[in-house]
Amino acid sequence: MRTVDIRVRMSARSIEEPNRVSSRLELLFDLTFVIAVASAVSQLAHTIEAGHASSGVMPFLQVFFAIWWAWMNFTWFASPYDTDDVVYRLMTMLQMAGVLVLAAGVPAATEGDLRTVTLGYLLMRMALVAQWVRVAIEDPASRRTALRYAVGISVAQAGWLARLVLVESGVLTGDWLLPAFIALALVELAVPPWAERRGRTTWHPHHIAERYSLFTIILFGESVLAASTGVDAAVRKGWTWSLTAVSGSGLVLMYALWWLYSLEPGGEALAALRHRSYLWGYGHFGLFAALAALGAGLEVAVAQAGHHTAIPPVTAGYAVAAPVAGFLVLMWVVHAPFIRRSVVRHTGPLVGAVAVVLAPPAAPAVGLAGTVALIAAVCVVVTAWTVVSHQRREVELRA
Numbered sequence: 272m273r274t275v276d277i278r279v280r281m282s283a284r285s286i287e288e289p290n291r292v293s294s295r296l297e298l299l300f301d302l303t304f305v306i307a308v309a310s311a312v313s314q315l316a317h318t319i320e321a322g323h324a325s326s327g328v329m330p331f332l333q334v335f336f337a338i339w340w341a342w343m344n345f346t347w348f349a350s351p352y353d354t355d356d357v358v359y360r361l362m363t364m365l366q367m368a369g370v371l372v373l374a375a376g377v378p379a380a381t382e383g384d385l386r387t388v389t390l391g392y393l394l395m396r397m398a399l400v401a402q403w404v405r406v407a408i409e410d411p412a413s414r415r416t417a418l419r420y421a422v423g424i425s426v427a428q429a430g431w432l433a434r435l436v437l438v439e440s441g442v443l444t445g446d447w448l449l450p451a452f453i454a455l456a457l458v459e460l461a462v463p464p465w466a467e468r469r470g471r472t473t474w475h476p477h478h479i480a481e482r483y484s485l486f487t488i489i490l491f492g493e494s495v496l497a498a499s500t501g502v503d504a505a506v507r508k509g510w511t512w513s514l515t516a517v518s519g520s521g522l523v524l525m526y527a528l529w530w531l532y533s534l535e536p537g538g539e540a541l542a543a544l545r546h547r548s549y550l551w552g553y554g555h556f557g558l559f560a561a562l563a564a565l566g567a568g569l570e571v572a573v574a575q576a577g578h579h580t581a582i583p584p585v586t587a588g589y590a591v592a593a594p595v596a597g598f599l600v601l602m603w604v605v606h607a608p609f610i611r612r613s614v615v616r617h618t619g620p621l622v623g624a625v626a627v628v629l630a631p632p633a634a635p636a637v638g639l640a641g642t643v644a645l646i647a648a649v650c651v652v653v654t655a656w657t658v659v660s661h662q663r664r665e666v667e668l669r670a
Contacts, residue, residue: 279354281409283473291478293485294355296363300345303367305489307338307374308563312493314381316567319590320580330381331567333452334388335560337373340459341366341395343552344424346482347463348399350474352406362398369394389435396428415469423462430455464549476545480537483555487532490559493566494525500573513576516640520647521569524591527650528562528598531657534614535606554605561601564594572643584639588631592646599624599653614661623653 311334318327345366353359369391376387400421407417434451437443443451498521541548568590574580575587599620607616626649634642 276356279356303370310374310377312566316570365398419466476541477538490562497569513640517576520643524647527654531654557601561594561598584634588642596624596627
């Protein structure tokens with residue numbers, strides 16, 4: 272039986288550490304994000320069903336940024352500095368508590384009440400600051416980088432708290448809320464490049480790629496939940512062609528997109544192009560947000576097919592098509608220009624995105640079920656074409 276050390280001196284782990292995989296604590300950490308993502312997705316779905324899709328997108332993206340950024344910062348910290356001792360575990364568990372507090376505040380945040388979300392974010396970020404301070408104390412070689420991280424994160428968090436105070440006092444309202452969020456988000460994004468100018472952290476490329484793949488599974492889980500909801504409704508209220516087709520097509524769509532994402536050799540690419548890691552890592556915000564929004568879109572489609580919402584089929588179709596198109600485009604943007612031998616370097620995903628966007632206007636003729644089935648079929652073709660093209664290219668390279 273493996274015991275946990277009370278304290279292990281924190282020092283940078285090797286970039287070439289063999290067989291580096293996600294720890295059990297990291298998997299537990301991810302579990303709390305299932306709740307946070309589900310809360311954000313559910314709120315977006317309710318907003319779309321109420322006919323206010325345009326006003327629901329920005330609150331969703333803002334909340335999702337907080338979720339994604341907290342997860343990503345922990346992931347890139349854990350890769351070089353995971354000691355798995357008692358202190359490290361306690362600090363990580365404090366971050367998990369912050370995630371759950373943030374998740375509880377998502378519904379209120381969409382109505383303009385930012386107190387609970389900000390408190391949850393504060394818990395997550397201050398726990399990470401404590402981790403960086405520990406690195407500065409225990410690892411002299413990484414001290415300057417660690418202190419820069421601690422200072423940068425603290426300054427950004429002070430900005431979020433100031434924003435909350437200004438909102439609560441009525442000083443910051445209306446059109447100024449979004450610019451304030453964007454400015455603070457840019458400060459957050461600037462912290463890692465600024466901190467690592469004095470020394471790069473020794474994150475493990477294959478470990479990072481695996482962690483990103485695991486987070487995509489969390490996001491795909493929202494699509495599975497939407498399909499399961501459709502099956503449950505059909506069982507309880509009677510099978511209908513529309514519900515069956517939407518649920519089945521949603522599953523096929525999820526399979527195709529997961530397959531397409533899994534084709535990219537993330538670990539090998541990060542190992543060869545460490546200097547481009549920011550482009551790869553930051554670019555995944557759009558990819559992840561698109562997958563989360565797809566879960567909301569499929570939830571809306573299932574509700575429309577089951578006659579639980581009055582929105583038009585075209586609107587429900589775009590709730591699915593828009594995030595799918597965004598995912599396909601961003602798959603190309605994130606990988607093709609920056610990763611040598613990228614699987615999606617050709618224009619297949621871009622052509623597929625155009626075809627997906629053109630599908631919803633056909634909803635009056637083929638119905639919502641036909642529209643979702645058409646979107647799924649396009650993604651299957653894109654994935655199959657990408658797989659075949661990749662295999663041919665590999666054969667040519669070996670010849």
